Amino acid sequence: MKKLIYTLLTVSIIFSACEKEEKEESNSNSNSNSNINITVSNMTGMWEATSLFLDGDNLSSLATIRYWLKADMTIEENYQYNNSTNVYDNTGNWELSGSDLIIEWGTLEKVTYQINSLSNTTASLILVEYLNDSGNIAYSSGSVTLVKQ
Numbered sequence: 001m002k003k004l005i006y007t008l009l010t011v012s013i014i015f016s017a018c019e020k021e022e023k024e025e026s027n028s029n030s031n032s033n034s035n036i037n038i039t040v041s042n043m044t045g046m047w048e049a050t051s052l053f054l055d056g057d058n059l060s061s062l063a064t065i066r067y068w069l070k071a072d073m074t075i076e077e078n079y080q081y082n083n084s085t086n087v088y089d090n091t092g093n094w095e096l097s098g099s100d101l102i103i104e105w106g107t108l109e110k111v112t113y114q115i116n117s118l119s120n121t122t123a124s125l126i127l128v129e130y131l132n133d134s135g136n137i138a139y140s141s142g143s144v145t146l147v148k149q
Contacts, residue, residue: 038099038115044071047123047146054130054142067146069094075103101125108133113144121148 036042049065052058059065068076077090092105103111109132113125127142 035117036119038096038118040071040073040096042118043069043094043096043101043123045069046149048149049144050147051143051145053144054127054139056141066149077105100128109138110135122146123148 045068047067047069049060049067052060052065063079063081065077065079068078070076073093073095075092075094077092078087079090080087090105090107092103092107094101094103096102099115101113101115103113105111109130111130112128114128116124116126118124123146125144125146127139127144130137130139130142132138
């Protein structure tokens with residue numbers, strides 16, 4: 001009788017552990033907005049700025065702005081002003097330093113953003129520093145929301 005009780009108890013513990021594990025796995029797979037590690041491979045790709053504010057100005061309302069962060073640590077920026085057929089390009093280099101994304105444009109401007117959150121499809125960045133080609137502060141505040149294309 002004791003063997004039967006111990007066997008039933010063991011089986012019930014195993015089933016309850018498996019059920020909990022399946023629920024946790026299911027929850028982790030369904031949450032695509034959770035933060036992921038900030039790595040070069042997670043940042044690499046084509047991103048579109050759905051929101052870009054610098055010193056209170058909404059630049060994303062004036063143009064379509066795309067960034068291509070390449071695995072070779074180069075970056076391309078393409079922007080097209082609304083109601084214009086001209087596409088403007090900018091190139092440079094990018095790097096990660098902890099949770100900071102640092103961009104050095106070919107125009108000698110240097111921009112540092114803190115990555116506030118990152119998922120498989122969206123990145124939220126806060127401006128840390130934006131220096132013009134002379135090394136002076138060009139913008140003192142800003143933020144950008146990027147959506148992976």
